[in-house]
Amino acid sequence: MKAKVLFAVALIAIALVAVACAPAATPVPAFTPPADAIGTVKIGPSDPIHIAYMMVTSGADGSLGIDSRRGVEIAIDDKGGKLLDRSLKLDGQDSGCGAEPGQAAAAKLAADATILAVVGSSCSSEIRAGGPALSKAGFSVVSPSNTAPDLTDPAKRFAGYFRTAHNDKVQGAVAAQFALKQLKLKTAATIHDGSPYAQGLAGVFVDEFKKGGGTITAQEAVGPDDKDFKPVLTKIAAGKPEIIFYPIFIAAGSLITTQAKTIPGLEEVELMAADGTFSPDMYKAAGKSAIGMYQSSPDFSAFAGGYPDVLAKHQKKYNEKPLSAFHAHAYAAAMIIFAAIEKSRGEGSRWFVVHRSPSIARRDPKDEWVQGRNRHDHLRCERRLRRSQDRGVQSDRRQCEQTPDTRQAVLETVIACHCEE
Amino acid sequence: MLAKKLKHLELTDVFIYLLGLAIVAVVIIGSIATLIQAKYALRAWFDLVLFGVTLGSIYALIALGYTLVYGILRMINFAHSEVFMSGPYIAYFVADAMSKAGLVEQNPLLTVIIIFIVAMLSSTLIAILVERVAYRPLRHAPRLVPLITAIGASFFLQYTFFRLFGPNLKVYPAINLFDASIAFGDFKITYLQIFVITAAGLLMLALHQFVQRTKIGKAMRAVSEDRETAALMGINVDNTIVMTFALGGALAGAAGVLYILVFNQVTAFIGFVPGIKAFTADVLGGIGNIPGAMLGGLFLGVIESLGPTLFLDGLGIAAPYQLKDAIAFTMLVLVLIFRPAGILGERLTEKKA
The missing domain is CATH 3.40.50.2300 (Response regulator)
Known part of the structure; x- marks a missing residue:
């Protein structure tokens, strides 16, 4: 040996x-x-x-x-x-x-x-x-x-x-900075599905967003196999966030995307997901409701x-x-x-x-x-x-x-x- | 009377009752705390109940399939959740084809009707097949045996669909039939919610009438009472059982379509969670009891939707929606502590049990 x-x-x-x-x-x-x-x-x-x-x-x-x-x-x-x-x-x-x-x-x-x-x-x-x-x-x-x-x-x-x-310390920070500086938003809510990925990323986002002067109205969690997110979205709507960040996976992510805008109070909210849903499958599953949402993902153009x-x-x-x-x-x-x-x-x-x-x-x-x-x-x-x-x-x-x-x-x-x- | 009762009280009973009371206390304190904080508008509460009723009526439809079979065969048809899944899964291919042909855009109503017919037929067919292959040969076997084949049939169907049609989400084409909504002042109901709730309600009513009023329904009730005597009276027991499975299958297929109208996507595994929930609804309502299944489904749906916010938000528990299943099942325990046979459950006679 x-x-x-x-x-x-x-x-x-x-x-x-x-x-x-x-x-x-x-x-x-x-x-x-x-x-x-x-x-x-x-x-x-x-x-x-x-x-x-x-x-x-x-x-x-x-x-x-x-x-x-x-x-x-x-x-x-x-x-x-x-x-x-x-x-x-x-x-x-x-x-x-x-x-x-x-x-x-x-x-x-x-x-x-x-x-x-x-x-x-x-x-x-x-x-x-x-x-x-x-x-x-x-x-x-x-x-x-x-x-x-x-x-x-x-x-x-x-x-x-x-x-x-990449490390989500980077991704979460960039997402938060983007929401604060590019979109000029002040209030955000996050949803994770209990997975280390989503929980970690949502956590980084929350920290950075607060550090940048923003307010977090709700930090919610759901189950990865859940289908009905309207109740949790209704709860989030009560805090009147300007953006919802939900760095989860396609199955649940697409449903949150389709259901969010149907909730009274969330008609105008911005939606932002992360690289876990960065896939054509996501757009197939979420259909038209994905139009106008934001996602973070690796930028391959940096690697010419x-x-x-x-x-x-x-x-x-x-x-x-x-x-x-x-x-x-x-x-x-x-x-x-x-x-x-x-x-x-x-x-x-x-x-x-x-x-x-x-x-x-x-x-x-x-x-x-x-x-x-x-x-x-x-x-x-x-x-x-x-x-x-x-x-x-x-x-x-x-x-x-x-x-x-x-x-x-x-x-x-x-x-x-x-x-x- | 009371003294007599006290005499027979066992320690475990006391413990269970205390547990029940503790749950009730948490629920009440949590609800009051949430309501006092007044974070949520009345409209939000209305919405939460509405979401719960919508989902609950789908649970109730599935639950009827379990309860019908249980009523006749005294067994839990665990393959029922896959009967529920197979209808909308097969109908997906029809819907996809119709979408490509442009029919969905031109005539959404016709599309929905075709999807309903295809899904209900497929589910019915699969329910009958499962009965024929997995249960009928074991009609006289000990009761645990068909329970195992039920689980086997469930996995068989799940993985057959999974392997045949692949792991990807099958996303239904958008059907723009129920997008609009009616507003009553501050409250808003979408057409989809109205449709799901009424469709489920009508189907349940139809089933109830069918079982109570028709000849086949009478035969079903007779077989449920006593299979041997029914056979002696000239009822074809096998046919009646097939009819029961077919009815349950058709309802599951319809429930499946309502489910995909709400959630829009199918995989081979979508049946599992609603199946478990529907079975829970059955136990809640009193298994073998048709109105009980409906009530249980609605109760469970509303608790799931409303419970996390109402019970836990006021107690300052973070991210309560992760606990929605825990809450639903705690409520099941609570109901069973105080009413062991379920909300509307009859006490089973020696013979039935």
Whole structure:
């Protein structure tokens, strides 16, 4: 087990952090071997490289995970379906966008020792429940769409967890600022559905909105499977908010959108949702009532590099527009994992070893705001890491090219669009 | 009399009664506190009750299906929630086609009528199929056995629809028939609410008349009283049971259409929660009792809509609507503490129970 050597898949994180934090060409601290070697995966000459997804691929929120899975599939296509002369194998579990299915999915994945890394999960609730099992199994987990703030909080984060998604600290703040400054609104109400994602995001919005001088008239919560929101909206109407912020998922979000304007007192209210509902499915479900509402979501135009390319491939492969906002994040997550695996090859052997230790995650990013950016197209890492020779570490050096002002890009990540028909 | 009662009082009874009284106290104190704060206009209260009645009448329609079957077979037809789902689900494809053909825009009334017919027929058919496949072969098996097949049939239907038609939300085309509303001073009722409540009311009335006045209804009541004797009197028990399932199915299909008129979207899983609620409504009203099912449905709908604001808002509990199901089921417990057989429930005779 004392690793012949290897390269942690998890190193991607360092790469990410390095990209995020380090100014150009700043040397990154030396890589030390993980003390708690969780294990290695031996991959024979004919074995596939096995990556798993853990995403919600069914149910009302299925478009969220299917969209991300497509991002991973495109990344695999871009690799020609092969990595290190072995075929890339992708399978996974439907994690249902909830704590219980998330835990079940994680348990199934953790039982499969051939998996090298996991792209997922879709919803923050899934990873909160299932993450520890994945971490214990030694997987590195890169999420394209978990945005709950505390997931990468150094105190709470579990080893091996990374994300390419933005943090809701950013999204909630931008949403609140947008409501205050662009829309010039003073009173707001929020609705969340009890999920960590929605609760966290609504909380950030509330804090920022108050800080900016606004008043919160109500902070309500509903159930994710509820259908009738007219009572809770009637309650909200009594506080006369100018805007309702409901960062929840499509099933409930579309119903709130259709029902809100029918409530006496809310005819003129502005509606604002977040990236969880940023999907054509939302507009299909909410119909005409979605016209004029606001949503925050990642702004891919900030990433001029590879995105149009990915989009073109998506159109060609699936013959439709992306289903949600996170395919690019997922593409990036997969590419980052591939890069890490490629670097981990044991040279000269017929088989190679990939270390799955997440110990690297102990090197927590100093600034979680800029952690895990969708910058794969700018991410050019020369990572010569520890070599797989019997005698151990030979070299450990990496350099990452920094792109201009990552932090600025992050702050621009969230935009709001005013849908005019 | 009182002394005699006291003598038989057990400790658990005392505890349960105290629990009941505590719930009542919380409800009363919460309501008074909310009303004193006067945060909500009269119109808001009216709206809350109206939403509750609308949803409650849909619950009541579904509940009738449970109660009819229970009345005759003494079993809970857990597949009924899927019978409810399948009607509007199948009708969706018709509605979608009509939308593409432009019929929805041209003649919304005809669209709604066609949706009703398709949904009610589909639900009826599925209800009959479930009876034929899952229950009839087990007619003389112990009572727990059909209960298990009921759950099996429920899952079978759910996942059949799920796998056949995919996980996505099926969104009905917008039908602009009931958009307008009438205002009485400050109060406003939409046509949709009026339509849902009247349609549900008429259907329930029709069912009641059917059971009380027609020959088949009489046969149903007879089978419900005593199956063997009814058979001896020349009633075809199997046919009567099929008729019961068909009636329940048709009502569920109609309830399904009302449901999608309100909420506009179907998935394979929309039946579950309304099914549970309707079953609760049955227990509340007294299972096996048709007026009881109606009353239970309305009660549950109104409690769900009104309860969180009325009971909890004044107590300063944050985000009370997360607790709406908890409130609804607490009310169920409360009713059962003081009336174990439900609001209108009869005490079951030895034989029936």
